[in-house]
Amino acid sequence: MNLEKILAHKFKDIEFTATPRDCMLYALGIGVGLRPEDQRDLQFVYEDGLKFFPSYVNVICHPGAWITAPEFEVQWVKLLHGEQSFAIHRQLEPGKTYVGSYKVTGVIDKGEGKGVMLYQQKELREKGSDAVVSTVTSTYVLRGDGGSGGTMTEAPKIHAIPERAADASCSLPTLPQAALIYRLSGDYNPIHASPTIAKKAGFDKPILHGLCTFGVATRALLQTYGNDDPTKLKSVSLRFSSPVYPGETIVTETWKDGNVISFRAKSAERDVVVLNNGRAEIA
Numbered sequence: 001m002n003l004e005k006i007l008a009h010k011f012k013d014i015e016f017t018a019t020p021r022d023c024m025l026y027a028l029g030i031g032v033g034l035r036p037e038d039q040r041d042l043q044f045v046y047e048d049g050l051k052f053f054p055s056y057v058n059v060i061c062h063p064g065a066w067i068t069a070p071e072f073e074v075q076w077v078k079l080l081h082g083e084q085s086f087a088i089h090r091q092l093e094p095g096k097t098y099v100g101s102y103k104v105t106g107v108i109d110k111g112e113g114k115g116v117m118l119y120q121q122k123e124l125r126e127k128g129s130d131a132v133v134s135t136v137t138s139t140y141v142l143r144g145d146g147g148s149g150g151t152m153t154e155a156p157k158i159h160a161i162p163e164r165a166a167d168a169s170c171s172l173p174t175l176p177q178a179a180l181i182y183r184l185s186g187d188y189n190p191i192h193a194s195p196t197i198a199k200k201a202g203f204d205k206p207i208l209h210g211l212c213t214f215g216v217a218t219r220a221l222l223q224t225y226g227n228d229d230p231t232k233l234k235s236v237s238l239r240f241s242s243p244v245y246p247g248e249t250i251v252t253e254t255w256k257d258g259n260v261i262s263f264r265a266k267s268a269e270r271d272v273v274v275l276n277n278g279r280a281e282i283a
Helices: 003-008 020-029 039-045 054-058 178-185 195-200 210-225
Strands: 014-017 079-088 097-109 116-126 132-142 168-173 233-240 249-257 260-267 272-282
Touching (some): 003 097, 020 039, 020 054, 020 178, 020 210, 054 132, 168 210, 210 249
Antiparallel strands (some): 014 097, 079 132, 079 233, 249 260, 260 272
8 A cells, every 4th residue: 555645645526416316216225115105214215305314425425446546556355344434414405416525534554464444534515515514434444455554553432332232123124136226326346246256255145235234224223213204313333344145134233322322233144243333323
């Protein structure tokens, strides 16, 4: 990894106008619509009174696979998506144009053979305004780039899951074709569609996008504590622990302490934790 070039890289602002179709397609991709006659689902997938599903802020105005550019010298085939978070300061609205400003906020070098943690931030603003409507962060784990140098020595503190039994849980199925639908929202990595490429990467078959699993867990949080009202959700953060295979059931376990919800999610079929150290704030 060429740390100097990564730190010097200036991202261009990215504009995106979220059409009603974009909003509906994203919601369908994370499984909204299992209750097709229920307004709690229809508000995200039907144009009459359409609303953004909150976790859609993870997707819009994204710079794509910027880190694969040759000048950065990153062994990107060993890259993992380690962490993700979003905070909503003002609700987004379908049809409006938003501008995403993107930057690298820090790098931790764990040493040669141990990898690098690369931290990124995206700020979303409504076009023509300086007010930030949403802040999104993500962490890349660059497993092949340890020893390249860093800018930080300590990682941000990870949210701990309470040791008591969970207060509630919510099971949501995913469709066998979930990855094929979700990829239409912008992530066309073939590992999520091609059996041949998925096997070359070490998986039995194509895996579900991590941000799709994130969206499913967000649905569980809203259903359990927000009465499916997107205005109730203020922030969500989590760590990715293991991939999900399309068609699996995701069980989200939750612990409530005031307006803070701790959570983790498992694949019911394999009893494997797929999302961990989750923290959400509910109004």
